[in-house]
Amino acid sequence: MKQDTAAKTMIISSVLFFGLALTLGLLTALKFIAPTVGEIEYLSLPRMRMLHTNVNLYAWLLQANMGILFWILPRILHTKLFSEKLGVAMAVLYNLTLLGGAVCIVLGKVQNVEYGELPLVIDILIVICWVMFAVNVFGTVAIRKVKYLYVSVWYTLGAVIWTTFVYITGNIITALPMVTGINQANLSWFFVHNAVGLIFTPMGVAMAYYLIPKQLNTPIYSHKLSMIGFWVISFVYVWTGAHHMIHGPISHWLQTVAIIFSFSLIIPVIAVITNFFGTFATAPRSTRMDGPIPKLLMMGTIYYIFTCLQGPFQAIRAVNEITSKTDWVVGHAHMALFGAFSFYAMAGIYYIAPKLTGRELYSKKMGDLHFWIMTLSSIPFFAVLWISGVIQGFAWLNPENTFVQTLAALKHAHVMRLVTGGGIFAAYVLFLYNVLQTFFGKYADEADAETISE
């Protein structure tokens, strides 16, 4: 089988699913303004919300990450992918599974786990796919032709190992009959938080650790910081799940533990960020603004630092009282998964797509335009969610305000959210066109060459 088929399959299907996920996001935002739009069961607001998160998490971001790592790992390890056939089989099974899962969600056959709504059968199929992915990752590392494992490889190995436990705990253990109430809540938030922290963070950081030095043609700033970042995050991240229940009906000590570790997350994050910014700072000036890739990587890193500074402060009890359960949280989650890690994934796709086809990116200019529209829409998109979250949080403090009154105060924010979301979607269309042209399109100079040869 042709080399990199698995990477190509996963990258292309993830890009298409990204469009579906954003469309669902827009529909959800529209329903916040006009709740009577699409008033049928299969298009109801909660179903669209579940579909939006699941398609984003698994069909777009996780799939894109796996595809990109299928390409990156062999390059770092100076070898071929352990088994291309296994990779392709996994890609096909994974996409079919997710399509089935999407249908289940629309029909309301869901599990009661945020981010893990896909029903048990689908969960088991995803675990099978994940094992196939793990075999390929471990196999590729085992047949490597280099001695030392590069940072990206540590993070990938970590992601594979941690995710296995995190995913099974959140999706399968929580479904066991004896797991009820607060015990279940604790496990599902262990999953929810670590889905972001121990799946998407290490995979995103693994990609960035490869893409930033490669694209800027500059070695990573500090190996010591790489080590601190990796080993500290693998220790502290997993403790933080209970910060979703601060002030809530769960043991006070467990909340405190979660808060302390949430705050400690500043350490590994600053290590990683310093390393990335250090690499940017020591890179030749000409490479830093060359096309969309370094820009996406830079912006992703900026979003990463802001998300990871919000997180620790949100976990403080006094701040949490205002921000928790409001739109703020939605803004925070979007900045992590869309802002930081989707930007990294898009940078990776722009980097790899031309290499897979053996030619240049279809249009650097269009890539730049995509980057600027997406960035300039996403900043107000996040900001409006934080602002409305804080308005809501303070409005709730006064019992004189009825709940619907506090909601009425957010009308403008909800309109802004739809408008800026529309900007993000428009930028996505440019991204999609650019990537598909790179894979399948005809280039102007190629067309010229053909006419000449005729």
Next chain:
Amino acid sequence: MKKPDIEKSLILTALGAFLIFAVGAVMTTIVPPMVDKSFWDAGEHDVHEYTEQELRGIAIYKSQGCVYCHTQQVRKLASDQRRYGWRLVEAPASESWEYVNDKDHFLGTKRTGPDLARVGGKYSSEWHWAHFKDPRNMGEKFESPNGAYQSASIMPSFKYLSDDEIKDLTAYIQTLGRNKNWRKDADGNPLNDYEQ
């Protein structure tokens, strides 16, 4: 800087990453229910056992995704307890033992609508019926004192549910919060008339 030897070994790196993660994983998932029995055992408290109808209601609540807009936890905050109280009586904060019979917890992370942890018995089942059918126009009988603000509600209409489904769902909602007997008259007699 000299790279440490662990970076040469697949097995050591993988094992290290696993072990160091396992410490926190065990401490936050397995240890808490061992230390705090109220996660799974209500002790001397009396916890409501759901009837078959209420269980059907729970299944509808879950499949309709109510939890994405409604939390079910009155936090230990004065603002929560006041807002979700009843006739100037503050709602008691939710406690872990209250949830032991919930096969699916609906604590939630987002309040696009109000918290429902203590909503049982606050509104009549007839009110819920009208509200599920059209949250923005509940008819003359339940004209909201907030008038114009009622139209700001963004709750979807659940008119596509069958009459029986709405009854099941309402039956479940009327149980919420009943594990604490907090609505009493001046003489301390319970005012929970859940069948209304």
